[in-house]
Amino acid sequence: MTATWQGYSVVIEDTVRWGDMDAFQHVNNTVYFQYFESARIAYFERAEILATHPIGPILGATSCRFKAPLSYPDQLQLGARVSSFTDDRFTMAYAVFSADKQRVVAEGDGVVVGYNYQTQQKAPLPAGWVSAIRRLDGL
Numbered sequence: 001m002t003a004t005w006q007g008y009s010v011v012i013e014d015t016v017r018w019g020d021m022d023a024f025q026h027v028n029n030t031v032y033f034q035y036f037e038s039a040r041i042a043y044f045e046r047a048e049i050l051a052t053h054p055i056g057p058i059l060g061a062t063s064c065r066f067k068a069p070l071s072y073p074d075q076l077q078l079g080a081r082v083s084s085f086t087d088d089r090f091t092m093a094y095a096v097f098s099a100d101k102q103r104v105v106a107e108g109d110g111v112v113v114g115y116n117y118q119t120q121q122k123a124p125l126p127a128g129w130v131s132a133i134r135r136l137d138g139l
Contacts, residue, residue, distance in 0.1 A: 008079030008095060009136040010043040016074040026069035032106050033062060036094040039080035040110065043092065047132035055123050058115035060089065064108040068101055075099040082137045087124050089113045090133060 014035060022028040040059075044050045049057055070076075077097040084091045089111055096106040116123040133139055 007081065008093075009081045010039065010046050011077050011079045012039060012042045014038060014076045014078055016070050016072045016076065018072045020070075021072055026071050029064070029066065032064050032066070032096065032108070035076065035078050035096050035106070036062065036064070036080075036108050036110065039078040039094050040092060040112070042078075043080040043082075043136075047129065047136060049129050049132065052126050052128065054116055054118040055114055055126050056117055057112045060111040060113045062108065062110040064106055066106050068098070068103065068105040070096075070098055070101075070105055074101075082133045082139060083109070085125065085130070085133060085139065088122050090125065090129075 016027060020027045020031045041050075044057060076099070079093075079095040079097070081093050082090045083093045092110045092112060094106075094108040094110070095104050097103070098105045114123045114125045114129070115121070
């Protein structure tokens with residue numbers, strides 16, 4: 001499958017699993033947040049954000065806009081990019097693209113906060129994160 005939508009610096013592939021569906025025979029709404037998580041972690045790996053200690057990312061907020069239902073079987077592309085950042089947080093945008101529907105079926109966002117896991121307080125984004133975000137997303 002090739003990306004048919006633009007603007008996402010990290011795009012990974014996934015599949016709809018039988019167990020993702022609910023009693024109404026479409027993907028349960030909570031699963032979309034797992035798709036977003038997979039895209040977010042792929043972004044973190046590409047940006048080497050998970051390698052920083054004791055400062056690490058923590059999800060502060062997330063949302064999803066459902067555009068069309070998914071069902072098994074389907075091939076997906078999951079996109080992630082950073083749309084903005086400040087000294088201690090950044091906002092990520094996500095998209096889920098369905099091969100069967102040939103369109104984006106969900107969009108979302110998440111606020112990721114720099115967090116010091118030793119002191120259990122928010123922290124400024126490490127310089128390496130900021131450099132990686134600028135490199136990946138041109139911000």
